[in-house]
Amino acid sequence: MSFAKVPEYSAKHPKPADITYEYGTAGFRTIGENLESTVFRVGLLAALRSQSKQGKVIGVMITASHNHERDNGVKLIDPLGEMLQQSWEAYCSKLANAASDADVQSVLEEVVRAENIDTSIKAKVAYARDTRPSGPLLQGALEDGLAALDVDASNYGIITTPQLHYIVRCLNTAGTAAAYGEPSEGGYNSKYGKAFLRLVEGKPKPTTLHIDAANGVGAPQVRKLAQSIDSPYFNIEVHNHDTETLGKLNINCGADHVKSNQHQPAGVTIVPGGRYCSFDGDADRIVYYYADESGHFHLLDGDKISTLVATYLRDLVSEAGITDLQVGVVQTAYANGSSTSYIKDSLKLPTVFAKTGVKHLHHKAEKMAIGVYFEANGHGTVLFNPSAVDALTNADPKTPAQADAIQRLWALRDLINESVGDAMSDMLLVETILICKQWTLEQWDMAYTDLPSRLLKVIVNDRSIFQTTNAEQTLTSPEGLQDVVDAIVAKFPKGRSFVRPSGTEDAVRVYAEAATRHDCDQLAYTVAGAVF
Numbered sequence: 001m002s003f004a005k006v007p008e009y010s011a012k013h014p015k016p017a018d019i020t021y022e023y024g025t026a027g028f029r030t031i032g033e034n035l036e037s038t039v040f041r042v043g044l045l046a047a048l049r050s051q052s053k054q055g056k057v058i059g060v061m062i063t064a065s066h067n068h069e070r071d072n073g074v075k076l077i078d079p080l081g082e083m084l085q086q087s088w089e090a091y092c093s094k095l096a097n098a099a100s101d102a103d104v105q106s107v108l109e110e111v112v113r114a115e116n117i118d119t120s121i122k123a124k125v126a127y128a129r130d131t132r133p134s135g136p137l138l139q140g141a142l143e144d145g146l147a148a149l150d151v152d153a154s155n156y157g158i159i160t161t162p163q164l165h166y167i168v169r170c171l172n173t174a175g176t177a178a179a180y181g182e183p184s185e186g187g188y189n190s191k192y193g194k195a196f197l198r199l200v201e202g203k204p205k206p207t208t209l210h211i212d213a214a215n216g217v218g219a220p221q222v223r224k225l226a227q228s229i230d231s232p233y234f235n236i237e238v239h240n241h242d243t244e245t246l247g248k249l250n251i252n253c254g255a256d257h258v259k260s261n262q263h264q265p266a267g268v269t270i271v272p273g274g275r276y277c278s279f280d281g282d283a284d285r286i287v288y289y290y291a292d293e294s295g296h297f298h299l300l301d302g303d304k305i306s307t308l309v310a311t312y313l314r315d316l317v318s319e320a321g322i323t324d325l326q327v328g329v330v331q332t333a334y335a336n337g338s339s340t341s342y343i344k345d346s347l348k349l350p351t352v353f354a355k356t357g358v359k360h361l362h363h364k365a366e367k368m369a370i371g372v373y374f375e376a377n378g379h380g381t382v383l384f385n386p387s388a389v390d391a392l393t394n395a396d397p398k399t400p401a402q403a404d405a406i407q408r409l410w411a412l413r414d415l416i417n418e419s420v421g422d423a424m425s426d427m428l429l430v431e432t433i434l435i436c437k438q439w440t441l442e443q444w445d446m447a448y449t450d451l452p453s454r455l456l457k458v459i460v461n462d463r464s465i466f467q468t469t470n471a472e473q474t475l476t477s478p479e480g481l482q483d484v485v486d487a488i489v490a491k492f493p494k495g496r497s498f499v500r501p502s503g504t505e506d507a508v509r510v511y512a513e514a515a516t517r518h519d520c521d522q523l524a525y526t527v528a529g530a531v532f
């Protein structure tokens with residue numbers, strides 16, 4: 001491969017002079033039209049990443065998830081469907097900020113040298129996008145980047161972010177002992193649908209699940225999943241499914257809106273006894289909710305999903321008679337304090353904190369046998385690590401009940417998208433557990449009561465002065481500010497609050513929780529006042 005065509009292609013996608021790009025928690029993310037040069041360059045870097053992995057397929061997803069429709073974003077997916085290795089993020093930012101077309105070429109050459117890349121290897125890239133209006137423009141820019149380096153490229157169309165992660169993993173494991181499934185939309189639906197039916201068939205059938213698809217790509221995709229499952233066990237009604245009309249994506253709906261505002265989305269009328277969930281704009285997050293008898297709204301967020309799943313897995317491992325297989329939970333500082341206490345004190349499971357962003361949780365979950373990880377916002381999954389697979393393979397059931405529990409654990413592993421948090425796979429997992437336990441959402445919610453919490457966004461002049469340690473719960477800069485926060489928190493029973501710079505928006509986030517709603521709000525606003 002040569003870089004000869006790079007300057008010519010690069011000239012078609014000039015970098016806006018006044019913008020500095022940063023590959024953050026969720027890749028690059030900003031106003032869609034401002035991303036053309038960046039997406040073109042991500043195509044170039046995807047090629048090098050593939051070569052650095054001996055020609056394995058690298059994924060490129062164009063999406064801005066729960067963010068505004070005018071925004072867009074792009075991120076790279078590593079061979080097993082995981083987020084891009086962190087050490088490459090700096091290359092992404094450097095390439096995105098290269099000032100001239102010639103500089104683009106020199107950064108590529110620098111990466112080749114630093115990573116000792118064999119550029120004679122044929123690079124392979126799989127790409128997809130969500131439903132955003134800037135998607136086609138950015139897809140064109142990406143295709144130019146891939147063409148400039150003669151990449152063997154496959155377009156997977158308009159699919160959810162986790163579907164592309166799944167496809168990348170399937171492509172790279174095909175024909176090996178770790179084969180993950182058919183690398184297609186149909187393969188995805190069939191793998192997860194079959195695992196779901198294996199787990200629920202014979203149990204009583206559930207009532208309708210109402211899905212708020214945020215007017216995003218999850219709407220058509222979950223319908224296709226339902227068609228593929230084709231069973232009363234997955235009886236859904238999709239709301240907020242308008243992906244055609246401009247200005248609807250994520251507006252007053254979707255998982256992020258429901259979690260942040262703690263009320264039902266527009267476009268869905270919730271009635272007591274009904275079952276509801278919301279996806280975000282690219283269907284990698286999910287939250288559930290319901291109205292109690294008096295019509296009050298109750299949210300079942302990522303923490304509730306994580307505790308439900310961890311409990312179920314723990315019990316199944318115990319029923320299987322496997323003594324040396326530990327289930328652990330990874331959370332972030334945004335996890336509600338009640339959920340953390342519940343995991344430690346009632347479930348008696350180990351729990352650790354990771355920094356915000358699923359890649360951090362994923363890495364910590366890899367260190368557990370079965371690692372359940374969720375952000376409070378509903379983004380997460382479960383990892384069955386090699387020691388868990390060994391324990392299941394070597395399990396020696398003494399009774400039919402033990403044998404059945406082992407089979408169920410295998411089926412659960414097939415039901416879960418281990419490559420990344422996935423709204424559709426997580427939904428099937430929650431549905432499975434609720435069907436097996438014969439639980440309503442209200443019964444699921446009874447495990448523990450959330451402490452009132454509040455998340456505020458504070459716009460500051462320069463968020464880079466806010467630096468943290470201790471899984472982002474303690475400020476190390478600006479000097480003295482953490483002492484101020486500590487002094488405020490000490491005044492509130494069960495108070496907890498922390499301040500961190502957002503990785504995806506130009507803002508600082510303030511989180512607070514306390515024993516009462518009034519205290520919690522006062523705590524949040526007092527800390528925000530100290531930050532401002």
Ligand code: NG1
Pocket residue numbers: 025026065334356357358375377379501502503504505509
């Ligand atoms: P930032 O903007 O860094 O807080 C947000 C979410 C993360 C994660 C990323 C990626 C909160 C408080 N933060 O990160 O959990 O999902 O976006 O989408 O929800």
Ligand code: ZN
Pocket residue numbers: 065066280281282283284285
């Ligand atoms: Zn998302």
